[in-house]
Amino acid sequence: MTVKNLNKQIDRQAILEHIGFSVSAGEIVGLIGRNGTGKTTLFRTIANHYAKDSGIVSINGINIDEQPKSYQEIFYLDTQHLFIAGLTPKQIAAYYRLFFEQFDTEKYFALLKKHQLAPDLKFQRFSKGMQALISVITAFSSNASYILLDEPFDGLDIIIKKQVMRLVLNEVSTHQRGIIISSHNLPELEDIIDHVLILKNQTLVRDYYLERIRETSRKFQMVFRKKEVPAVIKENCRIIQVQGRVIIGIFEDLTEELQQEILQLEPALFEEMPITLEDLFAANLTKDSDYVLFDK
Structure with missing residues (x-):
């Protein structure tokens, strides 16, 4: 059909x-x-x-x-x-x-x-x-x-x-x-x-x-030293959740070059996690106004 x-x-x-x-x-x-x-x-x-x-x-x-x-x-x-x-x-x-x-x-x-x-x-x-x-x-x-x-x-x-x-x-x-x-x-x-x-x-x-999406997309939890979402993350990652200073998001195309650019920011945490259907839902329906970083 x-x-x-x-x-x-x-x-x-x-x-x-x-x-x-x-x-x-x-x-x-x-x-x-x-x-x-x-x-x-x-x-x-x-x-x-x-x-x-x-x-x-x-x-x-x-x-x-x-x-x-x-x-x-x-x-x-x-x-x-x-x-x-x-x-x-x-x-x-x-x-x-x-x-x-x-x-x-x-x-x-x-x-x-x-x-x-x-x-x-x-x-x-x-x-x-x-x-x-x-x-x-x-x-x-x-x-x-x-x-x-x-x-x-x-x-x-x-x-x-x-x-x-x-x-x-x-x-x-x-x-x-x-x-x-x-x-x-x-x-x-x-x-x-x-x-x-x-x-x-x-x-x-x-x-x-x-x-297919599990083969091409990757989910990470990240913590950066500054109290803001880095521009490279905003531009390349669909943020689905923020817990204190922890950012959780999905990269639909995480190239080696992009990963190195993120690592150059020396994140305190950059750890991969399994992707779920709830993640895809959140990645497509979450707005910037739905999250903000806070100090723990």
Whole structure:
């Protein structure tokens, strides 16, 4: 699935601008950004719950607006406007069979039984964790090629969370589905995604493949003698945290020449650390005003 130059306004306010990315079959993509950056709006627009103002969503090179039946290849269950709250799982299956010709009823009820989810109990009477499981089961039973999951782990206990993750990983490995997951729980997201999209100021500011970024970027904690951030650090490092006089930041291209220039400042500490998904989030969303050096 490819998204090109997607734009969306709500009440004449730009929510999404020039969004572009691709998701391959069998790939799990993480969508991250601060609250209110448009993650849910992006999902709704891709799935045609919102009409896009401009741009193209295509699957295998086919513009799905020109072949609307292709929307069956995208599944998004909008948990914030949950019209299915008064339905039972059995009724939910009947509803989605109307829109997804390939909906796998046998698989749906088998998964409900496996996870001990009563098919005749109204959705709103299930716990939050059980609702999340039903939503994910519904998504994968649709047999859509691309699944959009909006905060699927939010508020779940550890047992349910592991069950949801197993479902996700099984679908990707067994059926080669492309999955986009938005989540605030970055450590858990990091364990399962292949690459990450970072949304900021209505647009995507980064599209990282995690293995590639770990090969090219390096994270350091540093302490300098003067009570200021050296110019060479400001120009070449994305600062993600300041603790007293300790600066923690990411260098996306730390050449031998740059490293020598830093070492010539005789830092009291210049130590490499492992990079995490939270680091990439902070590196792209932290502003200069978010940090200042203090004497300990």
